[in-house]
Amino acid sequence: MADDDSQKTEDPTGRKLQDARDSGQVAKSQEVNNLLMILALTISVVMFGGAMARDVVNMSLPFIETPDMVPTDIGHLTTMGWKLLGLILVAGAAPLVLSLFAAFGAGYLQFGLLLSSESLMPSLEKISPMAGLKRIFSMRSLADFLKGLLKIAIVGGIVYAVITPSVGDLHKLIGMEINQLLGVMVELMDRLLFTVFAAMVVITCLDVFYQRYEHIKGLRMSRQEIKDEMRESEGDPIVKGRLRQLRMERARKRMMAEVPKADVVVTNPTHYAVALKYDAQMSSPKVVAKGVDKVAQKIREIAKEHDVPVVENPPLARGLFAAVEVDQEITPEFYKAVAEVIGYIYRLKRKKL
Numbered sequence: 001m002a003d004d005d006s007q008k009t010e011d012p013t014g015r016k017l018q019d020a021r022d023s024g025q026v027a028k029s030q031e032v033n034n035l036l037m038i039l040a041l042t043i044s045v046v047m048f049g050g051a052m053a054r055d056v057v058n059m060s061l062p063f064i065e066t067p068d069m070v071p072t073d074i075g076h077l078t079t080m081g082w083k084l085l086g087l088i089l090v091a092g093a094a095p096l097v098l099s100l101f102a103a104f105g106a107g108y109l110q111f112g113l114l115l116s117s118e119s120l121m122p123s124l125e126k127i128s129p130m131a132g133l134k135r136i137f138s139m140r141s142l143a144d145f146l147k148g149l150l151k152i153a154i155v156g157g158i159v160y161a162v163i164t165p166s167v168g169d170l171h172k173l174i175g176m177e178i179n180q181l182l183g184v185m186v187e188l189m190d191r192l193l194f195t196v197f198a199a200m201v202v203i204t205c206l207d208v209f210y211q212r213y214e215h216i217k218g219l220r221m222s223r224q225e226i227k228d229e230m231r232e233s234e235g236d237p238i239v240k241g242r243l244r245q246l247r248m249e250r251a252r253k254r255m256m257a258e259v260p261k262a263d264v265v266v267t268n269p270t271h272y273a274v275a276l277k278y279d280a281q282m283s284s285p286k287v288v289a290k291g292v293d294k295v296a297q298k299i300r301e302i303a304k305e306h307d308v309p310v311v312e313n314p315p316l317a318r319g320l321f322a323a324v325e326v327d328q329e330i331t332p333e334f335y336k337a338v339a340e341v342i343g344y345i346y347r348l349k350r351k352k353l
Contacts, residue, residue, distance in 0.1 A: 010226055012219040020219055027215035031151075031207040032110055035200045040101070042193040045186070110208070151203055158199050162192050252295070255326055258288040259299055260306035264345050267310055272317040273299040275308070276330075278342055284329045285338050290321050309345045316341070 012020075020026070166188060221229075259265070262275035263285075273296035275289035289299055303310050316337045324330050330338055 007222040008220040008225075010221050010223060011216060012221055013226060013229060015229060016219055016221060025215075025219075026110070027208075027212040028110060029204065029207045029211045031200070031204040035197070035204040036105060038193070038197050038200055042190075042197050045189055045193060147207070154199060154203065155196055158195050159192060162195050163188075255289040255291075256298065256302060259302040260308065262288050262303065262308050264341055265299060265303040265308055265310045266313050266317045266320065266341060267296065267300060268314045268317045269312040270296070272296055272314075272321050274317055274320040274324075275299055275303065276320075276338065276342070282329065284335065285342065286329045287320060287324045287326055290324075290326060292321070309348065311341050311344070313337070313341060 258277070259275050262277045265273055265275045267273045271292055273289075273291055274287055276285045277288045278285040291299055300310055302308075316334070320330065320334060320338075323334070
């Protein structure tokens with residue numbers, strides 16, 4: 001049975017997030033685009049707005065102040081029209097270029113460079129009327145609609161709060177010259193854009209967190225899905241455990257096969273057992289087997305069956321077990337103690353002879 005949403009209680013794994021990214025599914029906030037567009041417009045107005053507006057006004061003044069002095073032949077009018085159009089285009093070029101950079105940069109700021117062709121692949125779901133209706137009347141669409149209304153209300157309230165104090169000063173604009181009037185308008189526009197930009201920063205931060213929450217929520221997994229993913233990527237835990245157990249059993253059998261070849265077994269006497277072997281070709285004695293509890297008992301039994309001497313030396317047995325691995329030679333700190341044990345064994349063997 002397929003997992004329903006109520007069972008998807010676990011956060012998505014790294015592999016799930018990467019698969020979603022590869023298919024083009026990322027947490028994306030449209031408010032970041034809007035914020036960068038407003039920032040581009042604000043920069044354009046602050047840096048170029050005043051100068052551009054003055055150029056346009058200076059070109060238009062003759063038509064307002066001394067219209068009778070303006071040449072009306074088609075050549076002059078065409079020239080002035082092209083100049084005016086050029087000024088308008090130059091005035092709009094800066095915000096347009098900055099807006100294009102903002103539009104492309106918004107995605108990079110949110111999720112880095114993303115190249116995915118999967119979203120461009122044709123799909124029946126994209127043209128399905130039912131799928132479209134589900135998207136339109138989904139809870140996400142309702143949340144986006146309410147969020148849009150709230151944003152309009154907040155920005156509208158800010159615009160109203162910024163413009164309202166200036167309404168009482170409208171009568172002062174009547175006697176102003178055109179350059180003074182232009183300065184007042186640019187100042188009001190700057191204040192309005194800065195205030196709207198500050199409000200959009202807060203709105204964007206909230207929306208980014210919301211979009212990431214919704215993205216993670218939409219990718220949540222059930223415990224069974226996580227288990228299946230682990231099984232696919234790492235193998236079945238039951239099979240891995242069984243293989244590990246088989247490897248340990250084989251290693252233990254090989255180790256037990258070396259006990260009869262040992263020269264001595266050092267014990268705790270009951271909890272630890274370490275089998276040592278030494279010959280003239282070795283630079284120092286080597287641990288050929290070791291174990292605790294049941295494994296130690298098995299080592300002692302095999303040693304007794306094959307007449308391998310068993311010596312009780314608890315400190316040495318514990319030290320060798322902790323510091324030296326099987327098939328490794330002992331370290332220098334054990335040389336003296338092991339030499340005494342092996343020397344004792346050799347003396348016993350000579351007495352028997």
